[in-house]
Amino acid sequence: RDPDPEAAAREYLRELDHDTGVHLNRASLAEWAYASNLTEHNLKRKLEVSAEVAAFQKEAWHRTVHFPWQTFRDPDLRRQFRKYSVLGSAALPPEKFEKLEKLTSEMESIYSTAKICDYFNQTKCDLSLEPDLVELLTHSRDANELRHAWVEWRRASGEKCRGLFERYVALSNEAAALNNFTDMSEMWLEPYEAKDFRDQVRELWEQLRPLYEQLHAYVRRKLQEQYGEAEVSRDGPIPAHLLGEMWSSTWKNVANFSAPAVAQPPPDVSPALKQQGYTPLRIFKLAEEFFISLNMSAMPDLFWERSILEKPADREITCHASAWDFYDAKDFRIKQCTRVDMEHMFTAHHEMGHIQYFLQYKHQPVVYREGANPGFHEAVGDVMSLSVSTPKHLRQVGLLRDEGPRDDDASALNYLFLQALQKVAFLPYAYLMDLWRWDVFNGSVTSDEYNCRWWRLREQYQGIEPPVDRTEEDFDPGAKYHIVASVPYIRYFVSYVIQFQFHRALCLEAGQFDPNDPMKPLYACDIYGSTAAGNKLKAMLQLGSSRPWPEALEAVTGSRRMDASGLLDYFKPLYEWLKAENARTGERVGWGPSRRACVS
Ligand SMILES: C=C(C[SeH])C(=O)N1CCC[C@H]1C(=O)O
Numbered sequence: 225r226d227p228d229p230e231a232a233a234r235e236y237l238r239e240l241d242h243d244t245g246v247h248l249n250r251a252s253l254a255e256w257a258y259a260s261n262l263t264e265h266n267l268k269r270k271l272e273v274s275a276e277v278a279a280f281q282k283e284a285w286h287r288t289v290h291f292p293w294q295t296f297r298d299p300d301l302r303r304q305f306r307k308y309s310v311l312g313s314a315a316l317p318p319e320k321f322e323k324l325e326k327l328t329s330e331m332e333s334i335y336s337t338a339k340i341c342d343y344f345n346q347t348k349c350d351l352s353l354e355p356d357l358v359e360l361l362t363h364s365r366d367a368n369e370l371r372h373a374w375v376e377w378r379r380a381s382g383e384k385c386r387g388l389f390e391r392y393v394a395l396s397n398e399a400a401a402l403n404n405f406t407d408m409s410e411m412w413l414e415p416y417e418a419k420d421f422r423d424q425v426r427e428l429w430e431q432l433r434p435l436y437e438q439l440h441a442y443v444r445r446k447l448q449e450q451y452g453e454a455e456v457s458r459d460g461p462i463p464a465h466l467l468g469e470m471w472s473s474t475w476k477n478v479a480n481f482s483a484p485a486v487a488q489p490p491p492d493v494s495p496a497l498k499q500q501g502y503t504p505l506r507i508f509k510l511a512e513e514f515f516i517s518l519n520m521s522a523m524p525d526l527f528w529e530r531s532i533l534e535k536p537a538d539r540e541i542t543c544h545a546s547a548w549d550f551y552d553a554k555d556f557r558i559k560q561c562t563r564v565d566m567e568h569m570f571t572a573h574h575e576m577g578h579i580q581y582f583l584q585y586k587h588q589p590v591v592y593r594e595g596a597n598p599g600f601h602e603a604v605g606d607v608m609s610l611s612v613s614t615p616k617h618l619r620q621v622g623l624l625r626d627e628g629p630r631d632d633d634a635s636a637l638n639y640l641f642l643q644a645l646q647k648v649a650f651l652p653y654a655y656l657m658d659l660w661r662w663d664v665f666n667g668s669v670t671s672d673e674y675n676c677r678w679w680r681l682r683e684q685y686q687g688i689e690p691p692v693d694r695t696e697e698d699f700d701p702g703a704k705y706h707i708v709a710s711v712p713y714i715r716y717f718v719s720y721v722i723q724f725q726f727h728r729a730l731c732l733e734a735g736q737f738d739p740n741d742p743m744k745p746l747y748a749c750d751i752y753g754s755t756a757a758g759n760k761l762k763a764m765l766q767l768g769s770s771r772p773w774p775e776a777l778e779a780v781t782g783s784r785r786m787d788a789s790g791l792l793d794y795f796k797p798l799y800e801w802l803k804a805e806n807a808r809t810g811e812r813v814g815w816g817p818s819r820r821a822c823v824s
């Protein structure tokens with residue numbers, strides 16, 4: 225019998241995977257050192273290490289592509305070779321590779337260190353995004369102060385990155401071409417392994433749009449009541465600065481004056497967290513406890529030793545929350561400038577969801593240590609939060625007092641409304657973030673129309689408008705972390721759809737949801753303590769990206785397709801209520817053209 229012709233390839237791959245792990249470990253450590261201390265020295269070090277790793281990857285790539293891997297019989301061997309056959313930006317000549325790294329590092333540094341002046345005290349100019357502007361957008365009800373923060377943040381961040389971003393686009397497309405992609409948008413879509421992926425996403429949005437439009441119409445009326453007709457028109461787009469968040473991507477901060485049942489404001493445990501002396505560490509311990517209750521992994525000791533859970537006072541860091549795999553199957557960390565509030569309690573669960581995924585697939589070859597697709601990685605923590613955020617669970621952990629007789633329907637409606645302000649409001653934003661970038665990469669949007677194209681999409685999909693006129697001097701997309709840090713965003717749209725498919729499947733598994741039992745609605749389900757649910761999710765997480773994502777989806781939900789029915793089932797009671805309420809008040813569902821201009 226001839227020796228297995230693929231044995232040599234298998235041995236080569238084992239060695240390559242080991243060496244790749246060693247290099248990725250070094251790159252992650254250098255990236256962490258810079259992201260957690262934004263100095264010139266640490267940037268230089270990071271660039272040196274990533275240049276070395278790129279040189280290793282390019283050299284290995286030349287050997288990898290010499291194998292006739294497309295003809296291999298072993299499908300798993302083929303899959304690993306196929307993944308290693310995409311070199312990425314390391315395909316650029318070294319000086320261009322370094323230039324690209326410098327561009328994203330510089331944009332990220334501008335964003336992370338940007339400061340603006342206080343509206344009421346123009347000599348106080350040390351307001352940073354985290355926590356100052358986040359808290360201002362959360363609490364202020366002064367339309368002028370909100371407009372000031374909105375405009376000044378964009379002047380201090382996005383506007384300064386426009387030139388850098390243009391060069392980043394050109395170099396990114398050069399890298400994509402060297403990988404035989406038409407442009408970077410195609411390379412970004414590679415992990416979804418579906419030629420019709422953009423169509424799949426568009427169809428999902430079409431199914432979800434009616435729910436979004438009902439929510440938008442209702443919230444617009446509530447904002448008009450709060451701020452008056454001068455600020456908010458009756459049937460036009462919603463002004464972006466009034467939605468309680470810098471990017472108008474999640475609207476939970478308008479809940480306390482717009483909830484359906486005003487008698488009982490929707491659950492906000494921020495005061496309780498502070499009163500009960502929660503620290504960032506204790507918030508993460510609470511998150512860990514939820515995973516352990518599902519028979520999933522506790523955080524390793526190293527996690528608690530090396531994570532950064534609070535914003536340091538003595539140095540500049542990238543505060544945008546992130547979870548890190550150091551590819552040695554031992555070192556996993558979170559970096560988060562944690563605020564002791566409800567939003568960051570859920571962000572802690574979100575980030576710990578990434579760590580849980582790292583832990584569950586750490587035995588896989590390095591090449592498979594990623595989500596089944598990037599949307600899966602963003603969904604894990606949010607699935608936990610769908611249970612943790614229920615009033616029942618918040619009462620169980622002592623964060624919500626049992627305020628005596630509760631009108632269950634009213635409190636249920638308020639809870640669903642609060643959830644919709646986060647999950648439904650977010651969908652068009654997540655979609656347009658990459659609709660805009662795909663068009664920038666494929667050249668259908670040129671730099672002379674970056675900003676006005678952005679606002680056309682914001683109006684078309686989200687029904688929002690800027691608080692002041694815009695021009696092509698501005699670069700508003702650059703006011704968002706993922707744009708300047710080159711982090712794709714369609715992963716979050718995918719996550720917000722599949723997390724409800726996962727939630728529904730796990731709630732059935734946990735016996736917490738029964739479609740035929742009105743006493744067990746999906747939105748009230750809490751899978752806490754269900755090892756059956758935990759084991760089912762774990763089995764999928766352990767796959768990493770070793771199997772095509774429809775198979776991973778099927779392992780938990782029984783379906784191989786993303787579909788909006790999980791989310792639509794969850795919000796059905798609210799959707800019915802919104803339709804009736806908007807009909808009662810005669811709202812125009814949808815919006816007319818913006819009165820704001822964008823001058824190119
Ligand atoms: C928390 C993270 C780190 Se992966 C994040 O960027 N998220 C989580 C939800 C959407 C998106 C954002 O903040 O824009």
Ligand SMILES: [Zn+2]
Nearest residue numbers: 574578601602
């Ligand atoms: Zn995430």
